[in-house]
Amino acid sequence: MSEKKPALWLRIFSFLVYVYIYLPILILIVFSFNTQKLNIRWEGFTFKWYEVLFNDSNVMLATRNTLLIAFISTLVATVIGTMAALALQRYRFPGYALTESVLYIPVIIPEVVMGISLLAFFALIKFQLGLVTITLSHIAFNIPFVALVVRARLHGFDKSIEEASMDLGANELTTFWRVTLPTIMPGVLSGAMLAFTLSLDDYVITYFTAGPGATTLPLRVFSMV
Amino acid sequence: METDILKPKRKFSLVRALREDSAFQGIALISPTAIYMLILIILPMILVAVLSFMTRGTYGNVVYKFNFQNYVRLIDPIYLRILLYSLGVGLATMVFTILIGYPLAYFIARSPVRKRSLYLFLILLPFWTNFIIRIYAWIMILRTQGLLNTVLLNLGLIKVPLDILYTPAAVLIGMVYEFLPFMVLPLYTSLEKIENAQLEAAADLGARPLRAFLRVTLPLSVPGMIAGSILVFIPAMGMFVVPDLMGGAKTVLVGNVIRNQFLTSRDWPFGAAASMVLMILTLAFTLYYTRKAGFGEELLV
Structure with missing residues (x-):
């Protein structure tokens, strides 16, 4: 679109939308330093709540769980999802349309539907709910997002550089590691970042697949609100 | 392949198949995903479909006896009202995100190229904080003794605090806030693609800015609007966390019904039937709109 300066009303409107987006979070940050417990009025500055937080072993455990789940599910989903993206973008095989x-x-x-379906499934096969079921479920919802992002990146991939690599004597594996992967790396990384964010932020799926004792940070925060 | 014709009786070799047979390579690459999706997406979905035709046992267990009871129960006015209400909330969220998101996306698409990614980034940044925390921030603002009422009272604009929290309005505020980026990003993608020449052509042909907008810009941004609507409507329809935290007991959406049936009432078959209805509604919505306008990459932002 053109670079003509947007109209004044449009700039004011957009500014107000940004205020709307940021205000709640800024307020939250400011009041986290408030001495008053109910957060209604500003009474004084304190780090007390952060001290309480870092000394709460449940919160620390939930943080560890959250990071662990996010890390493992991102790693697995990124590898599998990238493979799927390569398969869908470059190959035709039986069952293509179905998998897609x-x-x-x-x-x-x-x-919520995915959450209850996973809960029912784990219950049916008598799989104990816990960190493992949360991680398995996070992988399941992350694979598609990684595949979609990487596929978008593969869309403009120039195959001739791979052919050049093969002509120069590299085998398929070397070509993949030295040519293909570095080229699609930005896509793979943004897919991984998206997966990590989705996993860290997830409440609903985690809520249904977490067993007793397996808490993540979003679940912990929810119980405190 | 030529070599295959010359030596048709060569034994099958996995390594050779991986190196030479393109369909085989494709299958090898897709199979981890296919197997994973089969086990953790397809099977659970089939299970929910089957469950929806079963009955709840005395102790919250599932009795495997085929019947339509659960679907009959859903026709009850109470549940029909909840369903319609969820549909209304989903559509209202969609409309408000378009009303707020469209001008914003238009503004970003019209800004200088070097500033666009910054503006987009600024929309996404707050959404890296946790979803529950963002809801909590809104609770602090909206509650009776919250920030909004304190400010309005001190300014003398109101005499009695407003009761916004725990009303449908609060749910809508929370939902619109939560889903706004899902509308802005696809809208931006389709607005950004509109060539300046197209608008100049409209102007050359005598169209005034408003007319050019209505006849050129708006129609060309429809795919983005549809992609955004799908991305907003589907999660909004199934949402139960926002009504839980901001809607109080008065606001029950179909998501809350499903959650309660699975975790509190332990009537899984009925919850499964409600899930099926929700899924069919959202799928119908998606199919109807994707048919109406072809889009694809708008969903990929």
Whole structure:
């Protein structure tokens, strides 16, 4: 679109939207230093709540769990999802259309439905709910997002550089590691970042697949609100 | 392949198949995803579909006896009202995110190229904080003795504190805040693609800015609006956390019903039937709108 300066009303409106987006978070940050417990009035500056937080072993455990789940699910989903993106973008194979549409399911069904379906499934096969079921579920919803992002990156991939690499004597594996992967790396990284963020932020799926004792930070925060 | 014709009786070799057979390579690459999705997406979905035709046992267990009871129960006016209400909240969230998001996306698309990514980044940044925390911030603002009322009272604009929290309005505020980026990003993607020449052509042909907007910009941004609507409507329809925290007991959406059936009432078959209805509604919405306008990459932002 053109670079003509946006109209004044549009600039004012947009500024107000940014205020709307940022105000709640700024207020939250400011009041986290408030001495008053109920957060209604500003009474004085304190680090007390942070001290309380860092000395709360439950919060620390939940933080560890959250990071562990996010890290493992991101790693697995990124590897598997990138493979899927390569397969869908470059190959035609039996069952192509089916896999492609199945891949979209977690993106287009409400989270609550996916949550209860996983809960029912784990209950049916008598799989003990806990960190493992949370991680398995996070991988399941992360694979499609990674695959979609990497696929978008592969879209403009110039295959001739791979052919050049093969012509110069590299085998398929070397070509993949030295040419293909570095080229699609930005896509893989943004897919991984998206997966990590989704996992860290997830409340709904975690809520249904967490067993007793397995708490993540979002669950912990919810119980404190 | 030529070599295959010359030596048709060569034994099958996995390594050779991986190196030479393109369909085989594709299958090898897709199989981890396919197997994973089959076990953790497809099977659980089938299970929910099956469950929805079963009955709840005395102790909250599932009795495997086929019947339509759960769907009949959903026709009850109470549940129909909840369903319609959820539909209304989903659509209202969608409309408000368009009303707020469209001008913003338009503003970003019209800004100098070097500033655009900064503006987009600024929209995404707050959403890296946790979802529950953002809701909590709104509770602090909206509650009876919260920030909004304190400010308004001190300014003398109101005499009695407003009761916004724990009303449907609060739920809508929370939902619109939560889903705004999902609308802005696809809208921006389609607005940004509009060529200046197209607008100049409209102007050359005598269209005034408003007319050019209505006849050129708006129609060209429809794919983005549809992608955004899908991204907003689906999660909004199934949302139960925002009504839980901001809606009080009065606001029950279909998501809350499903959650309660699975975790409190332990009537899984009925919860499964409600899930099926929700899923069918959102799928119908998605199919209807994707058919109406072809889009794809807007969903990929």
